[in-house]
Amino acid sequence: MNNCLHCGAQTSNPKYCSRSHAAIHTNQQAPKRHLTRKCAECDTLIPGDRQFCAVHGKRKADYRLLTVAQLKAKDAIKHPSYYRGYLNSITRLLNAHRPRVCQACGYDKHVEYCHKQPIKAFPASTTVQKVSGPENILVLCPNCHWEYDHGLLTESPALLGR
Template identity: 90%
Template sequence: MNNCLHCGIATANPKYCSRSHAAIHTNQQAPKRQLTRKCQECDTLIPGSRQFCAVHGKRKADYRLLTVAQLKAKDAIKHPSYYRGYLNSITRLLNAHRPRTCQAYGYDKHVEYCHIQPISAFPDSVMVQEVSGPENILVLCPNCHWEYDHSLSAINPALPSQ
């Protein structure tokens, strides 16, 4: 009889009493996710998928409080049109609390966020929260979104229920 290397219980197996104890012991000895990167603000080691440590990650700017011009300038290294993608992700965050059903017909399989007033109609000095906040967003299915954008639909852009 041998003793489990993890818990010390007697076992017929040469090293471990179960597969889970083998996995636990092996993962403690050689973890897969190693701290390979340094925080951009300090020298703290962090997982490779992150950019900031816990302290500096919380201090990052709140995107809702940025202006459209600041959002465009934030990633000036990349192509200028990339800000639309960031703006769309912020739109999803700002409207995550709303029901994901089409405001026109109640379709709930796939919906999109449609700007009542187009993004291009706003000056660069406007805050992102005003451009993509619930007051300027309709939740529509792709067909209704296209019809609304091309003035083919009479969807009432009244303030949505929250």
């Protein structure tokens, strides 16, 4: 019989009595590195998973006030093809308070945000709040979304009131 290197208990294993004791002992001997970096705006050291310090992170532009042109600009996003995904994430944030139930049929397993007026119909100077805000968004299941986009489902008072 051998003694566990972590707790000293007798074990038939050559070093440890359990996997958790092996992990604990190994992590104490060789702890993980906690990387730090400098804030993108100043020289303050911050955790490696962040880009801005507490002061500069709060000064970032409010995404609701961005215009469609600013959102499409290469400075706002990494690549032009990311535009739709970024706009979809903002749409989810702006409509997070709404119930996730289809406004047409009541389905609640999976819903999508459908723009009443298409995004391309807005001028480039329009704010994201107007394009993807609650007044231009319907919460629909995938089937009702397709029907709405193809003119089979109309925007009726019943659809809006549900």
